[in-house]
Amino acid sequence: MSEQISALIDDEIAIEDAAYLITMLQSSKKVAEAWSQYHLIGDSMRGDNNLSANFKQNLMQKIDLEPTVLAPNATLGGSGEGFKLHHKVPASWSIAASVAAVMVVGWMALHQTTQVANGLVADAQSESVTSAIPAEYLLAHQTTAPSGSAYYIQTVSYSK
């Protein structure tokens, strides 16, 4: 299942063939989580910035400000291509996409708050280096100017 989701994100599965996956996304919490995580991983690898912390609030404000259009198809009709594209995409897809988008935002917001709440605790698996060299400076040094084995052997680390 997770491979199929990954393939869907990478455009390796046609949207038309993904009805089953999209249904799963809507019904299974696990699948939806995988979907949002893969997107986050993809974003970070591509170097995209995360959505800002108050993205959801801003979006909701914008939506509130928008006038309610009672006949949306009529407004779309003007721009020919957008209209065609809109009709190619199954209705379930756009619903699933918006569900997923909200999931991602909710999931990220949740994690941001838990991270702040828990704070930082020194990791128990750190080696004895910490006793002689203050861990906070060693960590700052290795984070900014890593070299040699420091990429693989973590003499000091902080975990959440």
Add this chain to the structure above:
Amino acid sequence: MKYFIAACLLIGASLGAQAASDDDMWQALQKTAVAARALSYQGIFVCQSGKQTKSVQITHMFTDKGEFSRNVLLDGTPRQLLSQGSDLVIYNQKNEKVVIEKRHGQNMFPAVLPTNLESIRANYALHIGDAERIADRQAQIYLLESKDGLRYSYKLWVDSEYGLLLKSVLLNSHNEVIESIAFNQVALMQVGGLDWFRPKIDSKKNYVMEDEVPTSADTGVVNAWSIKELPAGYRKVDQMIRMVHGKTLPVTHIVFSDGMAYVSLFIEPANLKTKASTKATQAVVGNTSYYMNVTDGYQITVVGEVPEITAAQIGNAVIFNK
């Protein structure tokens, strides 16, 4: 007089020969610096520092889109490093989470040598050693020897055919090995698709971005201090104002390098409690030196993979304007 001229010619000739072979050696090292970046290869190398040993699986590909590398830790807590050029993303498993960290990759094995060897040539002497077999490959040993004791020396095993660095060992002034990274197996590979350039995902874990440490560029205009006489060969490569864990006030962080070794200098207003102890503190653990001193109401801390004398010299280079 005849003999004198003959002697001069002989010396001149031998010096000329020496210079040529020295150039040849540096050229070989230049090839090594480029090979690690421009070749496509995969293999497993073992990394040793202190009492710890880690095996790492590396896949490195140079395509028309640039340099791609994936390093997977095979021992201990799962950790994956994916780099594209110098942009590095680390997937660091911590208990039930995987923390995604972004870094600027530099000097990652086997690309430990910078492509511009100028500063290295100024600070290290190069000697050729024996031939040895490493990871089923024929290797030539080179010794990159510190000229002045202000940096550690390196012993490098270079693939005789492709120039790829097969093994790198860091030596202290007593010629003791303080760090070692060496291929166990390595093979060149065809340049192909980038399907492999993705992390292995553990669907049971939560993936979170690392909390970014707030940093800002430091222009250094209004500082109460300045840096005088650095140890020979070291120059500033980075300067920022950052938060350090457990500190309430921001700290100035300056990074120095001689091309191979990196040292961090931290300057911050001294804590009232530490003010009492005016004696400088020093420590060396494995390949890392530490120096701390309090002067003129400021705490100066130096951490880096350099001999302790270098750390102390950098600490003492900070002068306060009165």
